[in-house]
Amino acid sequence: MITMREAFGNALVELAGKRSDFVVLDADVAGGTGTHIFREAFPERFIQCGIAEQNMFSAAAGIASTGIIPIVTCYAVFASMRAVEQARNSIAYPRFNVKIAASHLGLDVGPDGATHQSLEDISIYRSIPEFRVISPADPLELQAALPVILDTEGPVYLRTGRSPIPEVYDCKDDFTIGRADVLREGEDLCIMAVGVMVHRALEAAGILQREGISCRVVNMSSLKPVDNALIEESARKTGAIVTAEDHNILGGLGGAVSEVLVSSCPVPVEMVGIRDRFGESGDTEELATRYGIGVSDIVNSAKKVLGRKNG
């Protein structure tokens, strides 16, 4: 398995060979985000900004104003909290063509602990006008999304990730902002997942299938805009939804899906996510179990939502 950060670094290098319109900004975490691979291949297009994210974000807007696309990279806690006001007032409000690429998402960060585990970034960036929020499920999708993001004028918040991740796609050539992907068809309920939770959702669907429960699984990599039509269609078709995210249950994917459903097709929804608390150090899979975002948690939520649907 390739790590998401390696996939990100490789994708940047491949793209840089094809187009000269972007540069990469780093806040002294190139090894962590995967941009060290890009730095080695294209040193003249790599800008070291030091451990100074606020200056980096506002300077990125300035660079964008001269016609270059800056891809600003750092960890999600800093991208979404330390420098979020710069993202809002320097990038989004004046509408500059800046792409923020954040690694280190959720409990997936593991042993470094709660300071570095971003559990809030989806809800934060979702609420800033102009920003699109994209969170690929595996290396292939990340690779497919990157050129589309560069071709889309305006601010984008891309969640790249960090760890090795099982491949969700065999091949993935196209990516459309605002469209969700049905990865598995099913009738009884629909699991809508994002990021590292997508492969867990597929695993959960397999377990449920053996118990006679048929699940549709949808990859919700476009968090804003969300695929309103597919959310609504999934609700009509299955009558029950489980959302799954390595993120606080407040304001994240669960919120985004529910916001669509309440006004179009209210069906029972169960949310798998971190229940409004901070994480801790530990192995990623152990943390997932402890904090309620493991495969078994998705299975249990599926059964619970089915009970509500039929009850």
Add this chain to the structure above:
Amino acid sequence: MFEDLVSAARQMRKDIIEMNCLAGSGHPGGSLSAVEIICYLYNRELKVDPANPQHPDRDRFILSKGHSCLALYAALAQKNFFSKEEYARLRHVGGMLQGHPDRLKTPGVEFNSGSLSQGFSFAIGTALGAKMQDKTFRTYVLVGDGELNEGQIWEGMMFAVHHQLDNMVAIVDYNKLQSDDYCENVTALEPLMDKFRSFGWYTIEIDGHSFHDICCAFDRARKIKKRPSIILAHTIKGKGVSFMENAPKWHGSLAPEAHEREQALRECECEELQS
């Protein structure tokens, strides 16, 4: 040799008072202290074209102390970036002139400043973008003294020197007052010149109301290579209106009463170049 600028600055001051009264709010004190600096920039220094405000090779002026936009609006209107008729809708719904600058609404405005220190970093970005593309335009950024409280300023100070941004000039409107109180009472700034010097900037100290001083400072800055320049411009908050000068209450956001307006306009009309 600066007669035309003296006259232009006098008109800018009157426009600032008029705008302030029409809006019923705004920040007159820090706008009046920045008049000569902004007036000089738009009349002598900047290569900008009102007919093509987005020209890719234009010089950039960023008003990082965005609350002082009355002075910027006065200069832009004078240069015909927009009509003075817009003054009447300043700070009102649907107007092109926002309470803080908005580049998408107002021709000639480079950046949506107002959240302090972000304009400074933005300017660093435009200067770096120019270097990366071998473009020769220059970047000028006007920073407030209270704004120097922000940590982001000092992040940028290090970055600009590290990247040898000799195509940018920062000017500090050092009127010694910020929102609540005198700067030295809020968080002491001095010794400022030593701080700038120790960060590696080329430093110049001037009287920010003297066109002669401003002219010499920009000429010197243009000759400096391999590092950015910073001009510490000593100014008077509320300059030109006696009851506003050095008076903390006129930072903002308020406007003169009718009788105060008359006095302010009269005094601006008589304002003479001091050196």
